[in-house]
Amino acid sequence: MDQGNTLDRRDAVKTILADRGSILTVSSLGGPSYDVAAINVDFEQDFPLGGAMGQAVMTALGLALAQPERRVVAFVGDGEMLMSLGALATVGAEKPQNLAVVVIDNEHYAETGMQRTHTGRGVDIAGIATACGFGEVHTVRTQAELEKAAPRVRTGPGPVLISLKVTTEIGPLFARNRDGVWQKGQFRKALLGSP
Amino acid sequence: MAAENQQSAKQWPTTIYNLLKQGGVRQVAYVPDSGHKQLIQHCTDDPDIRTVSLTTEQDGIGMAAGAWLGGVKSTLLMQSSGVGNCINALSLIENCRFPFLTFVTMRGDFGESNNWQIPMGQAVEPVLSAMGMICLRVEREEDMEETVAAALRMAFLGSQSIAVLLSQRLVGAKIFK
Secondary structure, three states, X not given: OOOOOOEOHHHHHHHHOOOOOOOEEEEOOOHHHHHHHOOOOOOOOEEEOOOOOOOHHHHHHHHHHHOOOOOEEEEEEXXXXXXXXXXXXXXXXXXXXXXXXXXXXXXXXXXXXXXXXXXXXXXXXXHHHHHOOOOEEEEEOOHHHHHHHHHHHHHXXXXXXXXXXXXXXXXXXXXXXXXXXXXXXXXXXXXXOOO | OOEEOOOOOOOHXXXXXXXXXXXXXXXXXXXXXXXXXXXHHHHHHOOOXXXXXXXXXXXXXXXXXXXXXXXXXXXXXXXHHHHHHHOOOHHHHHHHOOOEEEEEEOOOOOOOOOHHHHHHHHHHHHHHHHOOOEEEEEOOHHHHHHHHHHHHHHHHHOOOEEEEEXXXXXXXXXXXX
């Protein structure tokens, strides 16, 4: 089970979202939505998905194109990203300047019993993003690399992709609002003034 | 097998385009289909509409949700075979009550001679209905304006998930020789 990764996912996401300002996030089902919510639960600038696996990056792309003045960051698991590699091709072709994708890559399906994903078997998501034409791509394995990459997620000319190699620790679960209609409404009210 | 595309320039794609414009739609995602050729071209030629070519139809579901979160109305253009690719992704639309509007050019429908298209074509309405979508079918050109206007109101004012199914009778069946 130990694949040699040392970064803690919750700490790493917290480092990336430090001083986040007006950054909007979309996060994929399972761990990534908890990682973002652990910083500020039910926050109005976050849109966490609880299903629809594979749609987080595309939701972030639709948002980024609709709001070109706002930074949009998608936090997704490696399983989610592997399910929607075509989305990387579309983002690479569209080249939204204001979009970053953070793959929280523990090389396992943590939700379903820690089966290995392809990223633990040699498949390189950062390499795929580079080949798709992302402007800036980093694989982050150490705290020093994380501290260098975090500001690039927040402000580097997009599309940016960070593959965050983390341990298989998932972090504590906690109560949060899972009502999708409410999440949509509070996000739009904060961003646009009306739900 | 040679397929002859029976489409010459038609009025209905322009009717849809004009109504989308009037309705304030500014993002159009698509997986190409020959039946959508004219409408895709109209949208691509319009500097006020952002068109996005997708690698799979389901990616248009996330895009539509994201666009709405950002205050932008959008639509998804696809062929009926792409409907099957969208099913689980439609959880996002249904669970969050996102307004959603898609235009589906039908295959496996009236006059189809490619039997590979029949299973998905015939399943379009039941599977979309099962995911909470309302299907509005257009068989004749003269019904297009009224139907598209209704679809726009139901989607973006009524927060419904609407599929406008463009019948093969309207689009014209591909003739295989």
